[in-house]
Amino acid sequence: MKIAFHEIIGAEVTREISDDGWFPHDDMTLAGTLDGHLSISKKSDAEALVTGRLQALVELPCDRCCRLVKTALSADFEYDCVVGKEDPHTGIDTECREEDCCRIYINEPVIDLGEILREQVYLALPVQVLCRQSCKGLCHQCGADLNNESCSCSSSDLSSPFAVLRQLKGK
Ligand SMILES: [Zn+2]
Ligand SMILES: [Zn+2]
Incomplete structure (x- = not known):
């Protein structure tokens, strides 16, 4: 999904996201809609300026129990694509400090829209994924899903290295 500068005719060119070839399928599963619009x-x-909106429904593993959770991602973004290299002497870019506007440098007048979309997917990922707030997670010792079953492992100081030692000794 690329667009060359010479294809940008008129005030602006719009592209709907119709294929998912750029989607990071290795890192997450697309669970439904993948909707997007770029101008x-x-x-x-x-x-050239690229502005867009992306919405996707993906499946991510719960941080505690690893169960897959359907998560809606959405992003609004704006990229200023400049042909050439960043001038090290100008230092900090003063024009474009707002978080939602990024300047990227490209070697040739071709914008890889897929790369922009992929970056946005990663940026839109939630800091924490939980199947539910009260998820009890997996037992650190036996791996039992504590949402469904209780195990007989000691529930005290599981994270302590001494607990592990105690368990080894008990064998
Ligand atoms: Zn969970
Ligand atoms: Zn256990």
Whole structure:
């Protein structure tokens, strides 16, 4: 999913996200809708602006019990794509400090829209994934899913290395 600067004709060109070839299938499972819209406008022969919106339903493992949880991701983004290299002398980019606007440098006047979308998927991932707030997780010792069963492992100081030692000794 790429667009070359010479394909940007008129005020702006829009693209609907119709394929998922760019989607990071190795890292997560697409569980439903993948919806997106991109508009690309040319500011000069060496600079183009990409704005877009992405919505996806993915499956991510619960941080505690590893059960897959359907999670809706959504992102609004804006990228300023500049042909060339970042000038190390100008240092901090003062024009574009807002979090939602990123400047990226490209070697040739071709924008890889898939790369932008992929980055947005990762940025949209929640900090914590839980199947439910009260998820009890898996037992650190026997791996039992404590949401469904209780195990006979000692529930005290599971994370302590001494607990592990005690268990080894008891064998
Ligand atoms: Zn869980
Ligand atoms: Zn256990």
